[in-house]
Amino acid sequence: MKKIEILGSGCAKCRKLEKNVKRAVKKLDVEAEIVKVEDITEISARGVMTTPALAIDGEIKAKGKVLDTAQIIKILRG
Amino acid sequence: MLETIYEALRNGSAMVFYYLSSHTLTCLVPAFFIAGAITAFIKKEAIIKYLGPDVKKRISYPLASVSGAILAVCSCTILPIFAGLYKKGSGVGPATAFLYSGPAINILAIVYTASELGYQIGLARVLASVGMAFIIAFLMSSIFRADDEEISHQNSGDIHEKENSERPSLIKSVFFGSLVAILIIGASGSIAWIPKLIIISTLTLLLLTVIKYYYKKREVKDWGLETWYLTKMIFPILIVGTFIVGIIEFYIPAETFRPYLGTSSLSSSFLGSIVGALLYMPTLLEVPIVGTTFGYQEGVMGEAPALSLLLAGPSLSLPNMVVLFKVMKLKHWLVYICFVIIFSTSMGFVYGIVV
Numbered sequence: 001m002k003k004i005e006i007l008g009s010g011c012a013k014c015r016k017l018e019k020n021v022k023r024a025v026k027k028l029d030v031e032a033e034i035v036k037v038e039d040i041t042e043i044s045a046r047g048v049m050t051t052p053a054l055a056i057d058g059e060i061k062a063k064g065k066v067l068d069t070a071q072i073i074k075i076l077r078g
Numbered sequence: 079m080l081e082t083i084y085e086a087l088r089n090g091s092a093m094v095f096y097y098l099s100s101h102t103l104t105c106l107v108p109a110f111f112i113a114g115a116i117t118a119f120i121k122k123e124a125i126i127k128y129l130g131p132d133v134k135k136r137i138s139y140p141l142a143s144v145s146g147a148i149l150a151v152c153s154c155t156i157l158p159i160f161a162g163l164y165k166k167g168s169g170v171g172p173a174t175a176f177l178y179s180g181p182a183i184n185i186l187a188i189v190y191t192a193s194e195l196g197y198q199i200g201l202a203r204v205l206a207s208v209g210m211a212f213i214i215a216f217l218m219s220s221i222f223r224a225d226d227e228e229i230s231h232q233n234s235g236d237i238h239e240k241e242n243s244e245r246p247s248l249i250k251s252v253f254f255g256s257l258v259a260i261l262i263i264g265a266s267g268s269i270a271w272i273p274k275l276i277i278i279s280t281l282t283l284l285l286l287t288v289i290k291y292y293y294k295k296r297e298v299k300d301w302g303l304e305t306w307y308l309t310k311m312i313f314p315i316l317i318v319g320t321f322i323v324g325i326i327e328f329y330i331p332a333e334t335f336r337p338y339l340g341t342s343s344l345s346s347s348f349l350g351s352i353v354g355a356l357l358y359m360p361t362l363l364e365v366p367i368v369g370t371t372f373g374y375q376e377g378v379m380g381e382a383p384a385l386s387l388l389l390a391g392p393s394l395s396l397p398n399m400v401v402l403f404k405v406m407k408l409k410h411w412l413v414y415i416c417f418v419i420i421f422s423t424s425m426g427f428v429y430g431i432v433v
Contacts, residue, residue, distance in 0.1 A: 009157065012310050040157055040158060040161050041161065041404055041405060043161070044158060044161035044162045044164075044166070047166070048158065048162070049122075049126060049161075049163070050122050050158065050159065051155065051158050064122055064123070066303065066307075
């Protein structure tokens with residue numbers, strides 16, 4: 001099971017990214033745990049300055065950008 | 079009873095129409111598009127790199143003081159960047175410069191302040207914010223020099239995403255230049271509407287041509303989305319907030335505050351900056367609050383406290399202090415807040431003497 005994290009303080013863009021992630025997970029039909037990281041200290045500890053960021057299994061895959069569903073699928077497939 | 083409620087609600091909606099009248103929208107709409115373009119097309123990471131510990135101070139300090147205009151269109155982007163700068167080695171100086179000036183000098187705030195409260199105070203706000211950011215940064219890093227050395231210089235683990243297709247800088251200049259020109263000409267009061275319409279349509283045509291030939295469909299979509307996110311984030315709160323400002327004005331007229339904020343004395347500047355530092359004001363709402371709640375537009379509020387409030391306001395608020403408290407060391411936090419209040423007071427006071 002993959003662990004997908006969305007890092008961001010809860011602004012409109014973070015919610016949009018979350019929506020896209022959910023859609024991508026559904027399309028791929030993979031098992032994944034989606035976690036939102038909203039704590040600013042933790043976000044900066046992970047080396048993220050531009051939100052929203054996307055991490056898969058602990059590794060930051062994108063930051064400062066709302067990826068669309070197709071891009072997320074591509075990342076999930078690796 | 080029912081009648082006063084009705085009157086209060088009517089005052090609220092009148093206020094919304096007043097603050098979002100057509101001349102405001104001609105300023106704000108292009109400003110939102112510019113802000114969206116900044117978010118979509120300017121590589122934040124590239125600028126952040128120049129605020130790092132290895133960059134010469136004469137570059138990183140001024141850059142940190144002005145980069146808010148480019149990096150932080152909305153206040154929710156400021157804290158993550160600040161936390162990153164603060165924790166990952168750029169030192170307390172550039173980090174606080176950015177933290178302070180970011181919310182005050184973004185393009186939306188500048189345009190809205192100038193169009194509603196007047197060009198003079200709009201300009202004073204920009205200049206004082208940048209100046210204060212620089213001074214506060216300099217003082218903070220001088221006082222806490224020892225702390226800076228112990229902050230780890232570890233790599234922040236940046237991931238270098240694929241760069242956008244490089245465009246000639248001429249094209250980028252034409253793109254941002256025509257956007258800014260549309261904004262300025264649209265806002266200008268000295269041009270009759272027929273030539274104005276002709277100039278604006280020509281500029282729009284130029285802009286569309288550049289977009290068609292030099293920007294990918296995907297990029298234009300990004301730009302549209304960024305503009306839309308910003309609008310969705312800022313506009314509803316601005317409308318509801320302005321409505322509430324109208325209702326408050328009905329029950330507590332600005333005259334109430336005249337004895338405290340009516341002159342440009344040192345004490346009213348101080349009060350202005352304290353109010354600004356504590357009160358939470360959503361992006362752009364500081365303008366109706368100064369303009370109507372405290373009556374700047376009717377000449378009730380003095381010039382000095384108005385500027386003090388605008389200087390301390392967007393950068394500090396109770397909720398924001400709580401978040402900063404978690405990120406910053408206690409002594410940094412205390413000194414930063416004191417500096418913001420002291421300098422907002424004195425900048426406002428000086429401005430009151432000058433005008």
